[in-house]
Amino acid sequence: MTAVLTPAVAARGIHKSYGSTRALRGVDVTLAPGRCLGLVGRNGAGKSTLVSILSGLQRPDEGEVTFDGEAAPPAGAVHAWRAKLATVHQHSMIVPELTVAENVFLGRLPRRRRRVDWRAVRTEAAAVLGEWGSGVDPARACRDLSVEQRQIVELARAVASGTKVLLLDEPTAALEREAVLRLFTRVRQLVDAGVAVLYISHHLEEVFDICDDVAVLRDGELVLTAPTAGLSTDGLVNAMVHGHVGGPTETELADQASRTAVEDLPVHVESADAAAGRPVLELRGLTAASEYGDLDGVSLTVAPGESVGVVGLISSGVVTLGRIAAGIESGDEGELLVGGAGLPGGDRAAALEAGVGYVPEDRRTAGYVGALSVAENMTMSITDRLSAGRLGVLGRRRMHEAAQPWADSLALVASSLAQQVADLSGGNQQKVTVARALARDPRLVVAITPTRGVDVVSKELLLQALRRAVDAGAGLLLATDELDDLGYCDRVLVLVRGRIVAEVPGGGRFDRTAMIAAIEGVASTIGSIGAGRGATSEEPGETP
Numbered sequence: 001m002t003a004v005l006t007p008a009v010a011a012r013g014i015h016k017s018y019g020s021t022r023a024l025r026g027v028d029v030t031l032a033p034g035r036c037l038g039l040v041g042r043n044g045a046g047k048s049t050l051v052s053i054l055s056g057l058q059r060p061d062e063g064e065v066t067f068d069g070e071a072a073p074p075a076g077a078v079h080a081w082r083a084k085l086a087t088v089h090q091h092s093m094i095v096p097e098l099t100v101a102e103n104v105f106l107g108r109l110p111r112r113r114r115r116v117d118w119r120a121v122r123t124e125a126a127a128v129l130g131e132w133g134s135g136v137d138p139a140r141a142c143r144d145l146s147v148e149q150r151q152i153v154e155l156a157r158a159v160a161s162g163t164k165v166l167l168l169d170e171p172t173a174a175l176e177r178e179a180v181l182r183l184f185t186r187v188r189q190l191v192d193a194g195v196a197v198l199y200i201s202h203h204l205e206e207v208f209d210i211c212d213d214v215a216v217l218r219d220g221e222l223v224l225t226a227p228t229a230g231l232s233t234d235g236l237v238n239a240m241v242h243g244h245v246g247g248p249t250e251t252e253l254a255d256q257a258s259r260t261a262v263e264d265l266p267v268h269v270e271s272a273d274a275a276a277g278r279p280v281l282e283l284r285g286l287t288a289a290s291e292y293g294d295l296d297g298v299s300l301t302v303a304p305g306e307s308v309g310v311v312g313l314i315s316s317g318v319v320t321l322g323r324i325a326a327g328i329e330s331g332d333e334g335e336l337l338v339g340g341a342g343l344p345g346g347d348r349a350a351a352l353e354a355g356v357g358y359v360p361e362d363r364r365t366a367g368y369v370g371a372l373s374v375a376e377n378m379t380m381s382i383t384d385r386l387s388a389g390r391l392g393v394l395g396r397r398r399m400h401e402a403a404q405p406w407a408d409s410l411a412l413v414a415s416s417l418a419q420q421v422a423d424l425s426g427g428n429q430q431k432v433t434v435a436r437a438l439a440r441d442p443r444l445v446v447a448i449t450p451t452r453g454v455d456v457v458s459k460e461l462l463l464q465a466l467r468r469a470v471d472a473g474a475g476l477l478l479a480t481d482e483l484d485d486l487g488y489c490d491r492v493l494v495l496v497r498g499r500i501v502a503e504v505p506g507g508g509r510f511d512r513t514a515m516i517a518a519i520e521g522v523a524s525t526i527g528s529i530g531a532g533r534g535a536t537s538e539e540p541g542e543t544p
């Protein structure tokens with residue numbers, strides 16, 4: 001006879017609406033001790049809403065949550081919920097001003113005679129971190145930690161609290177390959193020790209790697225819960241899109257979805273660069289010291305109608321390169337030319353005026369204005385063109401007419417074009433950010449990790465939208481850590497520690513393993529990534 005375990009967490013009949021949006025419609029989910037459940041779904045399907053209800057941040061309109069068969073704490077009883085489960089969010093929730101040890105014990109510092117026992121804080125934090133082999137110094141300020149180290153601190157906090165339930169909300173979004181593998185090992189250790197884990201990710205291969213079971217949300221309804229062992233990626237994508245496992249392959253689904261995007265997007269590029277035979281972007285000997293990664297003498301060009309990918313580790317300077325090209329920050333040495341004309345460094349207004357559209361690496365701080373509507377954000381860069389009459393009044397109707405094709409083509413999930421962007425799901429906010437960058441018919445688009453947090457089908461839509469601008473004659477500089485995105489580029493530059501170490505043809509014609517090794521700075525593999533045309537760095541092919 002098999003023993004029936006009480007679920008560590010059970011959510012039953014959960015309903016949650018925001019105005020007319022029914023984010024969750026009668027969802028039943030259980031998390032079992034010693035099992036990892038993957039939660040997947042398209043952007044706006046309701047995943048974050050479910051996580052916020054399971055972690056006590058929001059109260060459901062209907063339904064109940066139980067822990068070990070007992071009723072959940074009352075809504076708002078933050079400490080009581082934290083004692084039940086730990087959540088690691090996509091965006092770190094640690095306090096940068098505090099040390100690692102203080103963050104590990106945040107909200108429950110060990111005390112002796114009513115005073116905080118600092119010695120215990122340090123030794124216990126060191127014990128937890130040491131056990132995990134992380135090498136993170138408990139005395140260090142969290143401000144100075146890498147993204148991976150911050151997530152380790154969050155996981156250590158969960159472990160130190162002796163949690164029996166762990167919710168991981170897209171934990172790998174900002175991590176790199178080795179870091180992801182290390183994270184998986186740690187999560188597996190927790191599962192083997194009996195912790196119940198809910199793992200949310202848009203990277204379906206991760207779900208197959210780490211989850212025992214998977215649950216699929218579609219339009220707020222749970223359409224599938226099954227062991228991952230009997231499922232294929234195509235089956236999972238079909239469940240996300242249609243609500244059932246059978247149907248076309250993932251590639252066919254993406255093709256179907258992207259056809260409309262290509263046809264209907266209002267992208268026109270009025271640039272004289274092609275006629276003049278000059279590059280849209282030229283960087284000459286760019287050297288920069290930046291918190292986003294240093295650059296060391298980088299030169300590159302992007303031609304009209306060309307898409308150039310730049311790929312590298314977070315610290316490689318890829319993001320810095322994108323920020324300088326977009327006029328967000330300036331280098332210490334070197335030149336930035338757009339359409340043959342020099343631009344002052346770090347002057348976003350001048351870059352915008354020169355026709356540079358920008359998708360930033362952090363949409364929340366620079367991609368959109370949360371308090372404004374979808375339509376206002378999408379048309380923000382073209383208000384001068386849309387304004388009518390002597391007073392230059394911008395009518396709501398004109399704004400909505402201009403925004404509608406973007407919302408349709410990118411399959412935006414919003415209650416209306418008047419909805420505030422702050423209230424959209426993360427992936428849909430990203431779609432608004434991309435639309436905003438393309439709306440002014442830019443001659444150059446600089447996109448940094450544009451598909452982060454976006455579901456597998458919508459990813460195709462965003463990349464097709466960028467491709468559409470390229471086909472219309474714009475140049476694209478695509479800085480990314482997603483190898484799949486590079487398939488859309490005509491050529492790809494690999495950056496290691498601020499230098500271009502290799503150039504390979506795009507279109508997916510590269511050896512993934514060799515590419516990953518090159519990204520990580522293993523020099524011997526560089527020649528075998530693809531039929532490369534030679535590096536363009538100051539010292540070709542050299543790896544530090």
Ligand SMILES: Nc1ncnc2c1ncn2[C@@H]1O[C@H](COP(=O)(O)OP(=O)(O)OP(=O)(O)O)[C@@H](O)[C@H]1O
Pocket residue numbers: 018019021022023041042043044045046047048049050413414415423424425426427428453455
């Ligand atoms: N505070 C809010 N006000 C209004 N609508 C909201 C709010 N929060 C979420 N929604 C809506 O609820 C729906 C579900 O959103 P949710 O963030 O749960 O989706 P998700 O599956 O996590 O998406 P993503 O993969 O893009 O992160 C969306 O239509 C979203 O616009």
